[in-house]
Amino acid sequence: MNRQRIIWLVIFLVGAAALKVLLPFPQEQLHPSVVPEPVMLIGGFVVTNSLLITLVVDLLLILTVIGATRRLSLVPGGLQNAMEITLEAIMRLVRQTVSGDEKRIRWFFPFVITIFLFLVPANLLGLMPGFGPLGILHYDRPDQHTPQGVTPLLDLPASSVFQVPPELRAVAQQEEAKTSSEAEFVPLFRAPSSDLNTTLALALVSWVMTQFFGFRHLGVLGYLRKYFVFDKLRRGIGGLFSGKTKGVGGMLVFGVIDFAVGILELISEFSKVISFTFRLFGNIFAGEVVLLVMAFLFPLLPLPFYGLETLVGVIQAFIFAILTLVFMTGATTPAHGAEEHH
Amino acid sequence: MDKLGVSLPWLIAQIINFVILLLILQRFLYKPLLNMIEKRRSEIANALANAEKVRQEAAAKQMEFEKQLEAARREAQEAIARATAQSEKVRQEIVARANEEAAQIKAKAMADADYERRQAMVELQAQVAELSLAITRKVLAGGAINEMAHRQLVQQFLSDVERA
Numbered sequence: 001m002n003r004q005r006i007i008w009l010v011i012f013l014v015g016a017a018a019l020k021v022l023l024p025f026p027q028e029q030l031h032p033s034v035v036p037e038p039v040m041l042i043g044g045f046v047v048t049n050s051l052l053i054t055l056v057v058d059l060l061l062i063l064t065v066i067g068a069t070r071r072l073s074l075v076p077g078g079l080q081n082a083m084e085i086t087l088e089a090i091m092r093l094v095r096q097t098v099s100g101d102e103k104r105i106r107w108f109f110p111f112v113i114t115i116f117l118f119l120v121p122a123n124l125l126g127l128m129p130g131f132g133p134l135g136i137l138h139y140d141r142p143d144q145h146t147p148q149g150v151t152p153l154l155d156l157p158a159s160s161v162f163q164v165p166p167e168l169r170a171v172a173q174q175e176e177a178k179t180s181s182e183a184e185f186v187p188l189f190r191a192p193s194s195d196l197n198t199t200l201a202l203a204l205v206s207w208v209m210t211q212f213f214g215f216r217h218l219g220v221l222g223y224l225r226k227y228f229v230f231d232k233l234r235r236g237i238g239g240l241f242s243g244k245t246k247g248v249g250g251m252l253v254f255g256v257i258d259f260a261v262g263i264l265e266l267i268s269e270f271s272k273v274i275s276f277t278f279r280l281f282g283n284i285f286a287g288e289v290v291l292l293v294m295a296f297l298f299p300l301l302p303l304p305f306y307g308l309e310t311l312v313g314v315i316q317a318f319i320f321a322i323l324t325l326v327f328m329t330g331a332t333t334p335a336h337g338a339e340e341h342h
Numbered sequence: 343m344d345k346l347g348v349s350l351p352w353l354i355a356q357i358i359n360f361v362i363l364l365l366i367l368q369r370f371l372y373k374p375l376l377n378m379i380e381k382r383r384s385e386i387a388n389a390l391a392n393a394e395k396v397r398q399e400a401a402a403k404q405m406e407f408e409k410q411l412e413a414a415r416r417e418a419q420e421a422i423a424r425a426t427a428q429s430e431k432v433r434q435e436i437v438a439r440a441n442e443e444a445a446q447i448k449a450k451a452m453a454d455a456d457y458e459r460r461q462a463m464v465e466l467q468a469q470v471a472e473l474s475l476a477i478t479r480k481v482l483a484g485g486a487i488n489e490m491a492h493r494q495l496v497q498q499f500l501s502d503v504e505r506a
Binding site (some may be wrong): 033034035036045046048051054055058061062064065068069072074076080083088091109110111113114117118192195196197200201202205225308314323342 | 375
């Protein structure tokens, strides 16, 4: 990357930050909604603003793919080099975690890297200018007026895909919208990660694949043995019946403990979905709320938080990917008791 | 779940989106790039191995050259030494011959000188005899002469001769 490109990049970033910080925003945005707002109606399918941006993320990634692989060469440059560095870094991490097991590297790597590559733009796009203040105004009754601080950018024709009927819009606010004297403002853009559907979808994919790899690698019984631990309990009871009383007491006690721990692990396995979902959503959504509140307090105040949120976005993407890797590795590692019998 | 905005169609849309994205990236990004990285690794390994081979060959060749150079140098040294010895011998011979010749010339010169001297002596004696005859004749023709004068004349004559 030459100096001129770096200068342009810096100008772009600073400009984006300045735009984001200085743009007026609707007062209504001070009540940020957890629910993604429907912004389009395409063939009966309600597209939310976060789904729209998910498609933008897809587009960005596909453009990256094209840019990185258009002129593949042994001496990489630009985008190819950047993507190779990312891939190799994640690959090294995966290799270290599964200690060089080629089969599991092949299994885990696509998930870990795709989660990371998808989440970085998904987390960071919310920091772009236009996220928040740009939106659609819905005039459901003729006497409704434009809310304060909102400048309608264009008049949408009644037949446009952006005209979503009120009954399909934010369910929770429907009653309020009917009685409000102001037109309803719906932001057009929303970072995918500040929508629980996105984070839950990723968590489910990660979790289901973790279980799948666990069963596949250890066998059905081998995997279930991690959570239903009868080994010591069975030996203790067996000892009780055969009359060999020596050490049976300890065996029984530890057997019960092992069994309880196994059940706890089973419960914690399911709780992973929830922690995955809400960790990412909470971090990104809260970051946007913080920026909004700071912008409301004073025009330049969000700047330090802006840098912080950039960091949080990348770190959360990394954490999601790494936790997926760690859970997958854990699921494919045999239980301790089983290992002893091998 | 409704209050949190989670709804099945959106959730499924996101899952499908992720799966499709994964397949696309796997096919068009990870595979080609990882292949490229692998190819580069093997190519670099090859190049390094080649370089090592070439280096070893060069080292072997250099050692051979040095050996040859050393041999050539020794040969040259020997040739010089031989030539020096030869020239010394020749020089000594020449000097010896020159000395000999000089001695011969000197001896011949001495002999010549001796001969000349003797020759001169003989001639001188002859002249002396003739002169004494002439003197005698003169004296006799001149008249009487006493013993004293005679002796004086002879004496004078002899000393003249000696001085000559």
